[in-house]
Amino acid sequence: MKSIAELEAIKKKVLDNVNLRKEREDGIRVVVGMATCGIAAGARPVMTALLEEVSKRNLGNVVVEQTGCIGICRLEPIVEVFVPGEEKVTYVKMSADKVAKIVTEHIVNGNPVVDYTIGKAEN
Amino acid sequence: MDLYRSHVLICGGTGCTSSGAEQLIGEFEAQLAANGLEKEVKIVKTGCFGLCALGPVVVVYPEGAFYSMVKKEDVAEIVTEHLLKGRIVKRLVYSETIEDDSIKSLNEVDFYKKQQRVALRNCGVINPENIEEYIAFDGYKALATAITEMTPQEVINTIKESGLRGRGGGGFPTGLKWEFASKSVNEQKYVCCNADEGDPGAFMDRSILEGDPHSVLEAMAIAGYAIGANQGYIYIRAEYPIAVQRLEIAIKQAKEYGLLGENIFGTDFSFDIGLRLGAGAFVCGEETALMTSIEGHRGEPRPRPPFPAVKGLWGKPTILNNVETYANIPVIINNGVEWFTKIGTEKSKGTKVFALGGKINNTGLVEVPMGTTMREIVEEIGGGVPNGKKFKAAQTGGPSGGCIPASLIDTPIDYDSLISIGSMMGSGGLIVMDEDNCMVDIAKFFLEFTVDESCGKCSPCRIGTKRLLEILDKITKGNGTLEDLDRLELLCNNIKNASLCGLGQTAPNPVLSTLRYFRDEYVAHVVDKKCPAGVCKSLTNFEIIADKCKGCSACARKCPANAITGEIKKPFVIDKEKCIKCGACIETCKFGAIVKR
Numbered sequence: 185m186k187s188i189a190e191l192e193a194i195k196k197k198v199l200d201n202v203n204l205r206k207e208r209e210d211g212i213r214v215v216v217g218m219a220t221c222g223i224a225a226g227a228r229p230v231m232t233a234l235l236e237e238v239s240k241r242n243l244g245n246v247v248v249e250q251t252g253c254i255g256i257c258r259l260e261p262i263v264e265v266f267v268p269g270e271e272k273v274t275y276v277k278m279s280a281d282k283v284a285k286i287v288t289e290h291i292v293n294g295n296p297v298v299d300y301t302i303g304k305a306e307n
Numbered sequence: 308m309d310l311y312r313s314h315v316l317i318c319g320g321t322g323c324t325s326s327g328a329e330q331l332i333g334e335f336e337a338q339l340a341a342n343g344l345e346k347e348v349k350i351v352k353t354g355c356f357g358l359c360a361l362g363p364v365v366v367v368y369p370e371g372a373f374y375s376m377v378k379k380e381d382v383a384e385i386v387t388e389h390l391l392k393g394r395i396v397k398r399l400v401y402s403e404t405i406e407d408d409s410i411k412s413l414n415e416v417d418f419y420k421k422q423q424r425v426a427l428r429n430c431g432v433i434n435p436e437n438i439e440e441y442i443a444f445d446g447y448k449a450l451a452t453a454i455t456e457m458t459p460q461e462v463i464n465t466i467k468e469s470g471l472r473g474r475g476g477g478g479f480p481t482g483l484k485w486e487f488a489s490k491s492v493n494e495q496k497y498v499c500c501n502a503d504e505g506d507p508g509a510f511m512d513r514s515i516l517e518g519d520p521h522s523v524l525e526a527m528a529i530a531g532y533a534i535g536a537n538q539g540y541i542y543i544r545a546e547y548p549i550a551v552q553r554l555e556i557a558i559k560q561a562k563e564y565g566l567l568g569e570n571i572f573g574t575d576f577s578f579d580i581g582l583r584l585g586a587g588a589f590v591c592g593e594e595t596a597l598m599t600s601i602e603g604h605r606g607e608p609r610p611r612p613p614f615p616a617v618k619g620l621w622g623k624p625t626i627l628n629n630v631e632t633y634a635n636i637p638v639i640i641n642n643g644v645e646w647f648t649k650i651g652t653e654k655s656k657g658t659k660v661f662a663l664g665g666k667i668n669n670t671g672l673v674e675v676p677m678g679t680t681m682r683e684i685v686e687e688i689g690g691g692v693p694n695g696k697k698f699k700a701a702q703t704g705g706p707s708g709g710c711i712p713a714s715l716i717d718t719p720i721d722y723d724s725l726i727s728i729g730s731m732m733g734s735g736g737l738i739v740m741d742e743d744n745c746m747v748d749i750a751k752f753f754l755e756f757t758v759d760e761s762c763g764k765c766s767p768c769r770i771g772t773k774r775l776l777e778i779l780d781k782i783t784k785g786n787g788t789l790e791d792l793d794r795l796e797l798l799c800n801n802i803k804n805a806s807l808c809g810l811g812q813t814a815p816n817p818v819l820s821t822l823r824y825f826r827d828e829y830v831a832h833v834v835d836k837k838c839p840a841g842v843c844k845s846l847t848n849f850e851i852i853a854d855k856c857k858g859c860s861a862c863a864r865k866c867p868a869n870a871i872t873g874e875i876k877k878p879f880v881i882d883k884e885k886c887i888k889c890g891a892c893i894e895t896c897k898f899g900a901i902v903k904r
Binding site for chain 2: 187199201223231235239250
């Protein structure tokens, strides 16, 4: 270790990963429905894609969680995005190739992808 | 580095390891692989969470679900339900964390609510075998600040102003100790760490080393910079294999990352640390004996002065601090003096870690601000005394300390209040006793320990403690007299005044403090020839109350000495000659017909 910059670099690299263990109020939660219905409809590749995308972009303030059945099994896989202070956004009939768009437009830039939301799918 | 969506923290402290945590790790790995989750869920072996009574402990993040007493068979359920489907297995979650069917944060549980984790900040949070996780939680930042931005004197001033006092027992101001050593002029100086935790029932230093070894290494390097030393030694007992192993890993990693070794952070400062394993003698926790042992001699103390800061290891100026003291140093430098001095009382700053043991529900490790009362620790954090029994006393400071009786349960715990009531902080063992404990027997227990552990170099300790034990033994056998009580007191004071080192000077404390607060129990032993708690076998008789006995013969069948006889459906009797007073009959009797008198 020859400089403080090196130490900071290591800290930055690892922090996103260990941050998960701190209790936090802020930060964006992305929740994937992973009950039997969700898994059967293909929630797992969606979850994996989300993780890859979040990790690729070093989004330290994003937590990917899973949850049980939300109740509308016919629209699975379902992903809900909770941004603090905003109403949650529910994406339905998700697939792995839709993930990148949601992460870039919604999570990073703050513009929900209306086309994929439950409101749109039902109309 | 791959991002995991969930972390499974499994306690790898000694307590949980002995209750089977190692097998859990293997089982989790197997189950995660079977469910294809190994890339999404990370298993982290951490240090102690503190709630050893509920081990093995497993915590799953981001939810923060606190699973307690997890068995190997439960792992599959946690993986398929919680990690796969997101349904927390409530059956296995620590019941205190469930309220109205939802999981509440661990910090709101009684056990953690009043705690403030400073020395234990990373225990149960990071993987102690991974230096990068320590760095992520501000590790080695204090060292960087100290050696690149501060002068050695500034470091010493910071520690002095923080009011940090030695956590090993004596409570000597740490900054002052460093200043003495820095003023001693010598080209070779040493920094030592006392990890020879010897009090029966104390395990906080062990837990810090197991859970956060780098915090000690970092602090020792800071100390080295402050006093002008380039070599450190950690003296640790070989009886702590997990701590030794993690320290070895930590030292190796710190060297690989250049955080120990030559020219740290590109400065002129170089520092190295070596491990020295002790064989587990209590006296080697005494600073001069410890250094004699590091030098390769038999661990015996020598008179002070000269103090180690002037003439220590190999005759060179040396500072010696305890593990917990060191664990506080990096936080003080990172968070500042002002932050630290806000915690605690006027003369005792910061927090103290206690190892809670004995008759208490939540056996484990707790860290509280100085000035917290014994009642808060025992009743609120510790969850009180089990089986509805009454709190009788708590022993602080192990064999060197004294007892705090129920009447003083509201005493704030800090260095000075404890000394004023005849006890001492010690390293922080806290043994809780209930009404079933005989105080004479407790004093005898601690004396047996000190007699065994006396190194024999000075006669007040070697002979005096032996004579003390003989008198106590005589009292517990029912042969004591009132004069013996006076003799005990006189002898205690002589040993305190005349012994060479801390071991002898404090060895009479358990006797003196029990005499002070429980003299009536001593008197009952010598005058009435009774042991009120029914512990001293020679003074206790087992009897069957004829009115209550149904004549079921359960006790007679259980008695290992065949001392109980009688006819079925008629009251049985115990033959006092044959009775070995093991108490098996009392546990067997469903009618409460057998009593100790």
